[in-house]
Amino acid sequence: MTMFAPLAGIWMPSPQDLRLFGAELSLVAAIVALLVLSMLFGRSERLGAGVALAAAVAVIFFCRDAAGLVDTGARAALTPPGAASMLVADRFTVFFKLLLALFLATIIWLWMTGAAAGRTGGEVRPVPAGPEFFVLLLTSMLGMSLMVATPNLLVMMIAVETASLPSYMLAASDRRSRAGAEAALKYVLFGATTAAVMAYGLSLLFGLFGTLDLPAIAAAVSVKGMPALGWIAMAAFLVGVAFKISAVPLHFWCPDVFEGAPVEVATWLSVASKAAGLGLLLRIVAAFGGDVPATIALPLAWGVGLVAAATCTLGNLAALRQESVKRMLAYSSIAHAGYMMMAAAIPPAAAGDATVRPAMAAIVSYLFVYLLMNLGAFGVTAMVAWSQGSDRLAAFTGLGRRAPWLAVPMSICLFSLVGLPPLAGFAAKWWLLAALGQGADRHSWLWWLVFVAVINTAVSLYYYVRVIRQMFLADDERLERLAVPVGGLALANGCAVLLLLLGTVAFGLMRDRSLAYAACLARAAPESVVAAQDRLAWNGGPEGMVVNGADRP
Template sequence: MEQLQALAPLWSLAASIVAVLLAALVFGRTGRVSATTAAIGAAVTAYICYSGFTSRAGSFAGMSPDASKPMLVVDQFSYFFIFLSSAFLLLIIGMWWIGQWSAQPGSMSSADDAPEYFTLLLGSAFGMALMVCTTNLLMIVLAVESASLPSYGLAGFRKKNRLSAEASMKYVLFGAVTSAMMIYGASLLYGQYHTLDLAKIGAEISTGGASVLMGTAIIAFLAGVAFKVSAVPFHFWCPDVFEGASIEITTWLSVASKAAGLGLMLRVISVLTSSTASPAVLATVSQAVAIMAAVTCTVGNFSAFWQTNLKRLLAFSSIAHAGYMLMAVAILWRPTLNEAGAVHPAFSAIVAYTLVYVLMNLGAFGIVAMVGWATGKETLDGFAGLGWRNPLLGVVMTICLFSLVGLPPFGGFVAKYYLLVALFEAKLYWLIFVAVFNTLISLYYYARVAYAMYFVSSDEPPIRTPALGRLAVVACALGIVLTGTLYAGGLIGFAENRSRDLYRVVQPTATAAIFPSPDAARAEARGSLGD
């Protein structure tokens, strides 16, 4: 019973999917019913997770390299990421409502398709929730696929839009290739170490040492995760999908997909590095991830230079930010827990960066959506004179842009500063140079948008926006300012607490599992036969 209670967020999302489909059968195919049902499911899930990592702080624990470890683990760390995705899902549903009220072509194609739309959206959220709850090779593959397959349909949901169909096709093709690589890597790891449990694989690596086969397997396996965070060279799908998909789905993929991928990375790293793996293996993987991070940053920022479509510009911006977060991941391929039990700053940096990134991206994409709905344009031309045509949107967009650069006094500066501190402590000075250099590059194309808003004249009339949309983006801007000023310390403290949960000792009653790992099942079967 305790295991079922611990899995309440996953049950809530699964029940929401069924509820949306049943509501369509009972009440008809109306967008209002489907959206309300999905919103209730997302709100319940967010409430469960919020209660989990606040009032039940002592009941949940992190990870231990136990051979009988279940395939799904629910702790405060996973609760935080599921809460983040559920709360963000509520905002995406709000964007859908605003788009329908505005009756603009940038939103979903038809309210008649709402049951399928919200079923796919909830299915994607369910897969992402699974991603941050597992340390088993098989479950990781299933979780990534559960998150990816609905996303393919969402990217091409505007059936009469050519760009949407093209985006979905490219997304499917790139996803199929990376999925094949991931499954191939998992099969190599299983074939070599005869277990699906990551902790046991880490222990085997520490005793058996490095090999070409092992390195190939790990790189192939991590390709699937790199695809979710749009890291180079698995990023080619990102700009086309962001441009072709509806603005709600673009916003969803830009944040939720990356957050789930990073959560999975942290989960995997915390297991493998807790088993005293070979220093040579860790150093090799750390170097590879560091190079990928540097290339991802540079490619994302330079590609954004020539973009005039705001959705494509923010797509390449999201690739660059994935590179920044991967820099912290590169630090973590080494023992991260010191004698005092403190968490390595890189863990906290990723959690803090993710939290601020949600606010920055939601605010920026929300304004792009409202400008697009009002003017029919998602390009720099549509933003000409925005600071005078709608001063509120101009100020909020400027805050989001400067925070994306990493300028004070905004949350983006605090998150990036904490990242640079972690890199300095790890003595990765060349990555600090890459991060600072790319920050200067990004200042140019973000400033282009700000310049267009205030220094390019426009004869277009003032932009009118829905009150709910204005409230949402103002809330994002307020969060960005507060996390960079009054609550900067609170942001870091919160991130450290969520990261520390990865290392707490697991209590038998605090660990949730849908079914035990194959290794544990075989051991139990052998014990029964022996009796």
């Protein structure tokens, strides 16, 4: 075996480490399998759906496995000895991957329902064609999984792009649709621009700190302070993250893409893209907690808080005057991203402090509840749009009589989006505000965020109730009953029932699980920080941007 001798010194991850990243590996395997199988057996959509579903199941299996492995609170990483980690697995990443996998399965369910309806009903129904649709879906999920699982700025950027590029194509997956083509054009131009700015910020951060490892940068900042250029570079990097969350002022793509893209794609992006972006933001904010002095952690928190308040308010105000329900839901998803960002604005306190955990747990539970209510609302909108050929408010007229098993779950989801008791939306929002209030004990400016959130909740009642009014109070006798596919009924009612349960009897369960999943984020990997500090001492640290030729190695 002499030919393998040169490989002997190369570091290989242990099987134990690889098990932690089984979710990503199974996604990659499914993507390759799908490409190869579609060459062997022809371009079958059922095959694509089947493989994608199998991938979702595999991800769930590996996440449960990984949850057991990291349950002791330790975080593991794929790290060659002496180097900073590029990928980490902790309970927080496990939660995000589970969320994405569950969501992927429901998106495939929605797609199958639509495909079946398109075949039997014979109406104009855009079916995203071919196995490519699922390849793109899985690839974007791979990117999103990596987004939440890395402390390295370069890997973050690659992950954001891995998630974005397939999403652009997904938006245009119905090639007959002019709206889809336009949505994809706006999406790709906006995304490419923000990605380029992000790359420039990354290059400046690399120059200032001599590393792309986030804990190492945080360590350097806490020792030597943040130069003015560092703030600009940081803001430029966060532009790319804000694009994924669709935070103001980088939210313009969101309503256009959601309106123009097929409804499965809009649903997928509304939750998955935002969840992954938030996970990334949380990791950045958490890295600047702990030992980082308040002069650096506080301005960052103020920035996030300001953007969160603006996102929430603008999203709600724009939703007020929408006639297209899909577009209204797009603005509502912007507003909800704002609510969730508020919890990310709570400044992380010292490492042992308990305040961060309720905030993280609040976001974790909010994301799960948001998934359910958004899925239900988008699902019903899809059913209506498929049978009526329109997603305007007028298409919902008299739905309470024409399709009560759609109208009732739709109302439950919308009331939950407002945040009315006894629904899960109320519980999640209440917990979020409680976390903000708890943080306000130390930072009284957080009360402003609570104030903004409460006012916005009241405003949002108007546009959600408008849809409910149209369904139950407006009616036209000439309109016939809707034929709704059984799969769609199951999806909408399942979401509604879960929202009712989570808001009442299962609330304690959700709370415990969220606390468990949120436990590990705040802790930075100590070994990578030490390695980075050694490296910095050798490099000469962040000061002295103007380096002469004399410094050449």
